[in-house]
Amino acid sequence: MASAQEAAEAAARSDVRNRWLLSAPALLIIFFAAVGPLFIMLAYSFMAKGDYGDVKFGQFSLDGWFSVLFERDIFDDTLSLADANLSVFWRSLKLSVMTTAVTLFLGFPTAYFIATRPPEKRETWLFLITIPFWTNLLIRTFAMQEVIRNEGILNSVLLALGVIDRPIQIMFTDTAILFGMVYVYLPLMVLPLYAAMDKLDFRLVEAGYDLYATRFRVLWRIIIPLVKPGIIAGSILVFVPSLGAYVIPRVLGGGKNMMLGNYIELQFGQGRNWPLGAAISITLMAVVMVALLFYVRSATRGEAGREG
């Protein structure tokens, strides 16, 4: 009969084998249809561009990465910054930061409002936040479009009230994109903020008032520092998808007001510059990854802080 040690080793070995066998399907599917293609795209970014899209296989070239920031004049070969690219980068960054700020401004009081409701009512309010969150993004974008169109509700109401005498053109501007992104990503701000506030110990707020703090000071010195992990989490969760937005600027921004997502698409379509598209994609992915890593680190540190 086998000894206890052998049995233990055999059990450990079969454990390891089973763990890999069990995770194999998930890992293979994700490798085939998510991770693997990213590596191929990385390779593409280092190849010469084909004349009609695609790339010239095996032809190493740094042009893709080079043209992310610079362009070479066709005639005199001088270098200059690629203004078209930079304006897209700038718009993406600007709109993402603004979206984050506006959602934070709206989301913080909302999350606080929900967190201070009686427990049995909180679920309902939270549910009201969750519903739009799970509604199709395209449908929500479309719904926003109906509100801000020239003939939409916003303009109709303003006209009826006599605030304006002519519809304001919001569609196909950066403002339209901002409206859309705020609307679409607002739940992403409220949910982590709520999670942080739900854990807030209101005895600390009481202690603040007990020590002569005003409402504003309690908010500024006690509540905000305590829910800071939630603020960071919410901001990153809004900023990251805003930066990579594709549908919202396409629908609300029209053809001209492109963000990174649309600009990437352009390179793979009419732009016929796959290496550039690949290089921008990888840059975008890198930025997002760094932001998410920061998020994970601050989230785990927040966790540890609460423990200690």
Next chain:
Amino acid sequence: MQSRSPGRRFLLRDRIALLPSLMALVTIIFETARRQERVAANGWNVPGQADRNAIEIRDVRKVFGSGENPVVALDTVSVPIRENEFFTLLGPSGCGKTTLLRLIAGFDFPTSGEILLYGRDIAPLPPYKRPVNTVFQSYALFPHMTVAQNIAFGLEMLGRPKAETDARVAEMLKLVRMEQLASRRTSQISGGQQQRVALARALAPQPKVLLLDEPLSALDYKLRKEMQIELKRLQHETGITFIFVTHDQEEALTMSDRIAVMSAGRVLQVGAPREIYDSPADRFVADFIGESNFLRAEMAGMNGARARARLASGVEIEARLPEGFSPGESVTVVVRPEHAQLVAADFDSSMPGTIENIVYLGTDTHFHLRLDGGEAFVVRRQNSPNAASTFEKGARVGILIGSTAAQILRD
């Protein structure tokens, strides 16, 4: 081609026709084999009368982790556990008692050593092949099953016929007095009731040995007292060997036939409750079980199992002497607080001291004394309604230690 094809087709058709019956045959063989295995798991053959140890732990070591900081959970433990006895593993948390229980149950494997069940090494077997059942500390009742389904689970897994299982479940429900709640969900019954279901579930397959991992720790005081009596009754009625793990010395003393006191991965003493309480073999045992006074002393004289020890104050007292001591050695004398008596300060052959504090505890009173040698000493005296205490705080008194009250221990 043409000539071979009919024959082929026939064979193929033949095989297809045979397929269902073949599959049926395979199923029967498979099922029989499984039943055989189940019978083997449950009908554990008990060898001849010679070997009456239900479980024998032989030189078991368990080391967790490896490399720089391995943790030795069990350090070469050997304990025989007799058939039909209520055996308790007692010790503070982290002493290795639960680890030992897990090794017997099969949730973990020993690093070395053997665990014999009626003479056969079960250490390498997985838990489902051991005729040993466990009552878990958290009860671990299946929340998606009813009380009756929980109790039937083990029998079902052993492949017992339905009728037998039902009868056995009914019997078990009766044994733990839970007939009324058979179809309740386990989340709908109280803690004490869950405890009974856990017991019934573990007893239903008639294990050779029942393991109980601090099963009473989650109950409140009164319920715990009730369950202690209940457990003794069950053990008596079923005649199954119980191995009980607890850190509660009172529980261990009231319930056990024998106790193994453990500390830091070692078994320090095995014996009947009285033996352990009255003659602790070790300073840790004396300290962990009950309260004790420890006095530094020197061996003044030896005579077989008795010795005279000279205390720091110069007083000589008589004490019981284990083997292996030599005259002149410095030793520790252990005295239980209730085995010492307070007398007048000038009483012959008493130790002089001063009362520093008097604590009234209902059933008895504790006198905290300071001996003249500087050591602390506690005397416990039972209260009685007609005898008022004549000793006051700050008074000079004598302490009298009977000749059977003290025991010599190694320093």
Next chain:
Amino acid sequence: MKARHFDISAQPGFATVAMLTFVLLYLPIVTLVVYAFNAGNSIALWEGFSLRWFISAAQNERVQEASIRSLVVAAIAATIATLAATMAALATTRTRPYRGLTFKYAFINQPLMVPEIVTAVALLIVFSRIKVWTGYSGIGYLLAAHTAFCIPFAYLPIRARLEGMDLTLERAAADLYARPWMTFRRVTLPLLRPGIIAGFMLAFVISLDDVVITEFVKSAGQETLPTYMLGQLRRVVTPEINAIATAFLALSVAIVTIFFFVNRKKA
């Protein structure tokens, strides 16, 4: 006069902003739903209540085809993703850290971390080449892509459920003579069921909603409902699109509501 007691948790203006947020969240959706019932051709002028656009959408063959494709893709992708995620969750929870565990976490959650547009163009690059090599341009690519990004969504609730599960229950089963497979079937799986259901529904909704990856991966004629709608938005919009969106919305809300209650029951 009754003195107003001091409300510890109140902050001035917060309730107003919260109400504004809820109005902002629901006004567009409500508008969209209301105009789905408009009798006229416009999504701006209200001309009376009518179900004509729902009927016209239901009779539109392209809508029918896209809806069925959406549902089929979501059903298949969510099923495979849930199976794979359940197995992966079993392999990555309730164990001491082992070599490769962090790698597995990162790998499984990767689709959550990369912007959709990036995954979409990467898939475009690879799948378009495979399409040329193999000549196959069926629905398989769409299924593979959807399954991949559904896996982390199915994985998360299943893993959460597993981690909350008491290990001693499985030990108790083994102690009561249940072999590993029996332990899994009779104890682990029944207790895991709410997590699996939640994971499946989440994966289903995510697949149903996807626009970006589908838009880049689909071959010609493989419209799903969202890509069909995206295409329609470029044209003159009639309330038919509102009707489709409303029906879609109703389905999503129904699924999320079920999900909400299944998840709550577990707690």
